[in-house]
Amino acid sequence: DSGVTQTPKHLITATGQRVTLRCSPRSGDLSVYWYQQSLDQGLQFLIQYYNGEERAKGNILERFSAQQFPDLHSELNLSSLELGDSALYFCASSVEWGPTDTQYFGPGTRLTVL
């Protein structure tokens, strides 16, 4: 157990809908990262927050947004869902914001869009 928690574990929804994925980082970690894992794209970095501020953006669609709250938990919002958004979404956290920091991953949220 990495200490990173994600809810829900599974989410099944329909195209066009909006969902929110939640992540609680390890105690003391200030950075949160979101990744998408799909069969065709592999593991793709979406976005990173450090102590409430956005630090880096990856291949995140405009329909997706995220934020990190004062208590350091983070939410990833996915809207106007399409079939291709079905994937495993991981949250990771690290102590600081630096190149040598180890990212610890949560168990993921499996999103199925029907």
Place this chain on the structure above:
Amino acid sequence: AQSVAQPEDQVNVAEGNPLTVKCTYSVSGNPYLFWYVQYPNRGLQFLLKYITGDNLVKGSYGFEAEFNKSQTSFHLKKPSALVSDSALYFCAVRDGGRSNDYKLSFGAGTTVTVRA
């Protein structure tokens, strides 16, 4: 741009035999390299990382990895594989030469199967 290649989709070994999972990388600055393992329906678990110093890095569960700058490789090794090592292994790199972007770039993954 930073990238990682894992040239083998699958590696099959017998229990007790040495296990090697290959990884090569490309970065513009100093490479910071990581190995993660993913078991079915689980998140990624950190195994080890190379930041600087000794080219041989020891990690969890008896795994080690060798950094080779001239070959831009970071192969994962285990001297004696166990059936329980069967999983999906990911190599990842972070480019230390970029000042603001500390994302991890992952390889496509290598499925390891250890047969009894």
